[in-house]
Amino acid sequence: MVNKLRVLATRALPAAVTDRLTQDYEAHLNPDDRLMSAQEIVSAAEGCFAIICTGSDRFDAALIERLPASVKLVATFSVGYEHIDVAAARSRAIQVSNTPDVLTDATAEIALLCLLGAARRAWEAQTLLREDRWVGWTTTQLCGTQVSGKRLGILGMGRIGRAVAARARGFGMTIHYANRRRLAQDQEQGAVYHAQPEDMLPHCDFLSLNAPSTPETHHFLNAERIALLPKGAIVVNTARGSLVDDAALIEALTSGKVAAAGLDVFEGEPKIDARYRTLPNTFLLPHVGSATVETRNAMGFACLNNLDAVAAGRSGPSILTA
Numbered sequence: 001m002v003n004k005l006r007v008l009a010t011r012a013l014p015a016a017v018t019d020r021l022t023q024d025y026e027a028h029l030n031p032d033d034r035l036m037s038a039q040e041i042v043s044a045a046e047g048c049f050a051i052i053c054t055g056s057d058r059f060d061a062a063l064i065e066r067l068p069a070s071v072k073l074v075a076t077f078s079v080g081y082e083h084i085d086v087a088a089a090r091s092r093a094i095q096v097s098n099t100p101d102v103l104t105d106a107t108a109e110i111a112l113l114c115l116l117g118a119a120r121r122a123w124e125a126q127t128l129l130r131e132d133r134w135v136g137w138t139t140t141q142l143c144g145t146q147v148s149g150k151r152l153g154i155l156g157m158g159r160i161g162r163a164v165a166a167r168a169r170g171f172g173m174t175i176h177y178a179n180r181r182r183l184a185q186d187q188e189q190g191a192v193y194h195a196q197p198e199d200m201l202p203h204c205d206f207l208s209l210n211a212p213s214t215p216e217t218h219h220f221l222n223a224e225r226i227a228l229l230p231k232g233a234i235v236v237n238t239a240r241g242s243l244v245d246d247a248a249l250i251e252a253l254t255s256g257k258v259a260a261a262g263l264d265v266f267e268g269e270p271k272i273d274a275r276y277r278t279l280p281n282t283f284l285l286p287h288v289g290s291a292t293v294e295t296r297n298a299m300g301f302a303c304l305n306n307l308d309a310v311a312a313g314r315s316g317p318s319i320l321t322a
């Protein structure tokens with residue numbers, strides 16, 4: 001019998017992914033889905049050739065330094081990889097992979113849910129019904145902001161930004177975007193390019209954040225940039241909480257400068273700024289952008305495809321190279 005390679009999964013995985021993992025590898029699983037400490041990860045990784053982790057695990061240089069020499073791959077169950085010090089991994093000849101592409105549609109769908117939920121006051125409407133306070137239809141009740149005919153500015157026109165644009169066009173929105181580079185015409189599809197995000201902001205009836213978390217995007221949406229938005233703009237964030245200066249956005253939501261916000265991600269999540277909960281003009285979701293059965297399975301299989309390739313001495317389909 002051939003010995004199976006050993007793999008650590010730091011968090012519980014979808015059933016279909018666990019089945020394939022345990023069929024092909026000797027898996028150290030975490031069925032209770034408890035967040036493991038750095039020490040627990042280091043100990044559990046002993047003898048493992050790969051670790052499947054998630055965005056909740058912090059693979060900083062200190063942890064990577066302590067990983068057993070057997071570890072050749074850290075496969076994150078996420079497209080974002082700001083929780084992994086890729087340079088530190090590389091210096092130990094540990095490869096890092098992520099899960100691009102497969103969560104584009106699911107995340108774009110949630111961006112549209114946040115956009116519509118914020119614009120049409122979905123939380124207030126739901127609450128009215130659930131608290132049994134609805135006394136019937138009136139001409140002025142819960143009037144929100146119409147989406148069709150409005151301008152949507154997208155920060156970050158990668159795969160997810162473009163998928164958001166495609167869906168927003170279906171709602172009759174005009175697209176503006178700010179991106180490090182201008183897209184080719186067939187990808188741009190008539191969207192208006194702004195080389196500087198600051199030039200785009202005055203055109204944003206709606207602003208959708210779709211850029212990765214980097215030192216450059218940290219607190220992108222701060223008081224100065226909010227001031228550039230039209231009064232009553234609506235903000236959507238399905239990228240990373242770190243892109244938003246919470247104090248500035250909460251101030252703008254309170255003053256009415258920003259009419260509403262649809263947020264799926266938060267700085268310091270799951271401990272979100274408590275003031276978001278008390279604002280009536282927020283539509284809040286607990287980081288569920290990729291949370292469909294289809295997408296979570298595909299993310300898990302993407303991790304396993306990378307494991308299989310590295311185990312066979314090949315480069316995986318989504319090994320990070322830069």
Ligand code: DGY
Pocket residue numbers: 055077078079080081103287288289290291
């Ligand atoms: C990712 O993959 O980076 C997402 O945030 C998880 O949904």
